[in-house]
Amino acid sequence: MRSKLLVSAATAATLLLAVPAAAATPNPGATPTPGAPGAGDPYYPSYGDGGYRVTHYDLRLKYQPATDQLEGTATLLATATQDLSSFDLDLALNVSEVLVNGHPAKFTVGDVHKLAVTPQQPLARGSRATVVVRYAGVPSTVSTYGFDAWLRTPDGAVIADEPEAAWWWFPSNDHPTDKATFDISVLVPDGTQVISNGVLTSQSSKLGWTRYEWRQNKPEATYLATLAIGKYDISTGTSPSGIPVLNAYSPDLGDNADSARASVERTGELVDWLAGYFGPYPFDSVGGYVPNVPTHYALETQGRVFYSPAQFAHGANPSVVVHELAHQWYGDSVSLQRWSDIWLNEGFATYAQWLWSEHEGEGTAQQLADYVYSSHPAEDAFWSVKPGDPGADNQFDAAVYDRGALAIQVLRTTIGDEAFFKLLKAWPAEHRYGNGTIAQFQALAEQLSGKQLDGVFQTWLYTPSKPVLPAAGVKAQAAPAEPRSWQQIKSAQQH
Numbered sequence: 001m002r003s004k005l006l007v008s009a010a011t012a013a014t015l016l017l018a019v020p021a022a023a024a025t026p027n028p029g030a031t032p033t034p035g036a037p038g039a040g041d042p043y044y045p046s047y048g049d050g051g052y053r054v055t056h057y058d059l060r061l062k063y064q065p066a067t068d069q070l071e072g073t074a075t076l077l078a079t080a081t082q083d084l085s086s087f088d089l090d091l092a093l094n095v096s097e098v099l100v101n102g103h104p105a106k107f108t109v110g111d112v113h114k115l116a117v118t119p120q121q122p123l124a125r126g127s128r129a130t131v132v133v134r135y136a137g138v139p140s141t142v143s144t145y146g147f148d149a150w151l152r153t154p155d156g157a158v159i160a161d162e163p164e165a166a167w168w169w170f171p172s173n174d175h176p177t178d179k180a181t182f183d184i185s186v187l188v189p190d191g192t193q194v195i196s197n198g199v200l201t202s203q204s205s206k207l208g209w210t211r212y213e214w215r216q217n218k219p220e221a222t223y224l225a226t227l228a229i230g231k232y233d234i235s236t237g238t239s240p241s242g243i244p245v246l247n248a249y250s251p252d253l254g255d256n257a258d259s260a261r262a263s264v265e266r267t268g269e270l271v272d273w274l275a276g277y278f279g280p281y282p283f284d285s286v287g288g289y290v291p292n293v294p295t296h297y298a299l300e301t302q303g304r305v306f307y308s309p310a311q312f313a314h315g316a317n318p319s320v321v322v323h324e325l326a327h328q329w330y331g332d333s334v335s336l337q338r339w340s341d342i343w344l345n346e347g348f349a350t351y352a353q354w355l356w357s358e359h360e361g362e363g364t365a366q367q368l369a370d371y372v373y374s375s376h377p378a379e380d381a382f383w384s385v386k387p388g389d390p391g392a393d394n395q396f397d398a399a400v401y402d403r404g405a406l407a408i409q410v411l412r413t414t415i416g417d418e419a420f421f422k423l424l425k426a427w428p429a430e431h432r433y434g435n436g437t438i439a440q441f442q443a444l445a446e447q448l449s450g451k452q453l454d455g456v457f458q459t460w461l462y463t464p465s466k467p468v469l470p471a472a473g474v475k476a477q478a479a480p481a482e483p484r485s486w487q488q489i490k491s492a493q494q495h
């Protein structure tokens with residue numbers, strides 16, 4: 001520090017001119033410190049980092065389907081949120097080089113999925129930094145917390161999982177509160193295709209390799225970035241309201257090929273139908289893809305939904321498409337603030353299926369609510385899970401979906417249809433491209449309805465036992481019949 005004082009005024013002025021804005025010196029009097037190890041999530045305390053935010057990811061990847069070898073250069077545009085001496089990225093592949101503002105940075109591979117980076121110069125709070133990470137690996141050999149989210153297919157690979165997915169293929173600040181735009185460019189052998197989020201902006205071949213460039217120009221949570229590499233039949237079109245649609249199907253879906261298409265090809269129709277409830281669709285493109293994978297779940301990867309072929313094993317299933325598209329508003333455009341707010345995602349995506357069931361004449365939302373309430377006796381463990389704070393282990397428990405949607409039906413009957421349907425649109429409008437908490441949702445519901453709703457939220461979201469009737473709107477029936485839509489609604493559970 002003392003040597004700085006000895007620099008003459010003229011030299012100091014020259015030095016200041018030479019320093020780019022991105023390398024601003026730390027704020028006077030502040031001592032740069034490491035970013036907090038984790039974004040502060042109560043369920044996943046080590047995920048993300050508290051010292052910076054990312055506004056953009058540029059991923060330039062090369063993938064070899066035969067060997068599952070992935071190489072990448074990621075360029076992150078970040079802003080320090082404190083005077084920052086070091087920070088973590090979440091990545092589980094091998095790193096060969098890290099640059100911060102063009103200068104080599106020290107890095108160490110830490111615990112499981114943590115890459116610790118120490119830039120040569122600390123980053124001043126509020127300053128922008130460009131972070132370049134060169135990395136490589138065989139993602140299917142990487143296991144964290146006992147599982148591997150990277151799925152190999154007969155002709156390539158797919159990544160779509162929740163909440164852990166990003167660190168198998170790019171370095172990130174891996175928490176939904178840090179949303180960013182993405183450019184994803186992937187080089188693959190000719191004849192192989194690449195599907196990702198957003199819009200395909202370019203495709204070009206040279207010397208046996210083809211590069212695909214995808215752009216997601218709206219903020220996206222890291223777990224909602226997806227990549228599918230392999231052989232696909234692509235279909236394109238537009239929704240009735242004009243949203244560009246791109247769907248992709250593995251040519252090897254066997255007996256499920258037609259039922260998958262008979263579901264996913266309705267994306268344009270269904271996204272417009274949902275816009276009638278939730279307001280304008282928030283992204284520039286929509287669609288889904290069905291790879292040849294043995295899994296049973298779907299995931300609301302932003303603007304391009306991942307579906308497992310098994311979901312179409314009993315015929316077309318537009319209900320699962322409704323569920324995943326509903327997440328584009330509830331989960332993607334408006335992301336949860338903490339993973340404990342998962343009800344804002346799964347409760348509403350399930351409720352959208354109830355609305356679809358009603359629309360199709362396969363059971364009204366009220367009939368589905370009655371069925372959920374009556375089909376679980378008080379001693380059923382189902383009621384021990386609090387949809388408003390289920391715990392990390394029960395984050396995707398059936399109660400989050402079914403009791404979650406039941407809570408929404410109770411809310412609807414409590415505040416009335418007029419306020420309820422206003423609320424369904426107001427929430428995505430108020431928090432568009434951002435985040436939200438259940439408490440904020442309750443406050444908005446109270447504001448729009450003029451009703452105090454503590455009792456409803458406490459009873460239906462935060463009490464680990466079966467609520468006692470009479471509660472508004474739910475009728476005690478001995479054994480209501482299973483609504484016709486029930487099996488399809490259940491098939492959308494797990495994300």
Ligand SMILES: [Zn+2]
Nearest residue numbers: 346349494495
């Ligand atoms: Zn879901």
